[in-house]
Amino acid sequence: MLELLEMLAIGFTVGMTGALVPGPMLFATIDTSLKRGWQAGPEIFIGHANANSAAGSMHEHRSNNSNPILAGIVASASNPYFWLWWLAAGSTLVLKGLEISMLAAALFVVGYWMADRSYFTVVSTSFSRGKKLMSPKLYERVLMSCGLFLALFGSWFIVGT
Numbered sequence: 248m249l250e251l252l253e254m255l256a257i258g259f260t261v262g263m264t265g266a267l268v269p270g271p272m273l274f275a276t277i278d279t280s281l282k283r284g285w286q287a288g289p290e291i292f293i294g295h296a297n298a299n300s301a302a303g304s305m306h307e308h309r310s311n312n313s314n315p316i317l318a319g320i321v322a323s324a325s326n327p328y329f330w331l332w333w334l335a336a337g338s339t340l341v342l343k344g345l346e347i348s349m350l351a352a353a354l355f356v357v358g359y360w361m362a363d364r365s366y367f368t369v370v371s372t373s374f375s376r377g378k379k380l381m382s383p384k385l386y387e388r389v390l391m392s393c394g395l396f397l398a399l400f401g402s403w404f405i406v407g408t
Contacts, residue, residue: 254344254351258358261340265332265359266366269400271322273370274393279315280371281378281386287315288371292364294319298329327404 266272272295279287294316323329337359344352378386 250347251351251354254347255354255358257340258355258360259362260358261336262359262362263366265328266363268328269396270328271326271397272319272367274397275315275318275322276367276370277374277393278390279318280374281390283315284375285368285372287375288368289364290315291319291322291371292360292367294321295323295363295367296360298323 272291276288276291279291296319297316298320340355341352344355381389
């Protein structure tokens with residue numbers, strides 16, 4: 248029983264290490280929550296959780312009619328960190344869980360998902376409520392800053408490898 252709780256805790260803790268990385272998921276959450284409210288975080292998480300099965304059907308994220316689930320799928324599937332993390336750390340921990348039992352592996356994934364859902368719900372709630380404190384001009388600057396940071400981060404990633 249202790250091993251099962253340990254796998255759940257490891258899944259949550261390790262999941263936070265992925266969720267806290269600034270990248271496409273964070274910026275998709277910020278952008279969509281400013282347009283649609285706090286519900287964007289849980290919806291983006293649903294897309295993120297389904298990214299593996301939907302990676303083959305990527306579509307462009309349209310800013311005028313944001314679909315948070317699609318944004319979560321696209322942000323995850325197009326992010327090299329997502330794939331590297333699951334190929335290296337995620338798959339190793341799932342296999343470790345399978346050495347204990349199928350339930351232990353499932354609890355690792357549940358813990359991982361709990362971390363993602365918690366974090367992206369907090370982010371979307373903060374930004375959707377914080378939007379009321381921003382003028383349209385400041386809102387535009389925040390989005391421009393996020394886009395610039397993401398472009399610089401992507402460039403650094405490409406040049407650094």
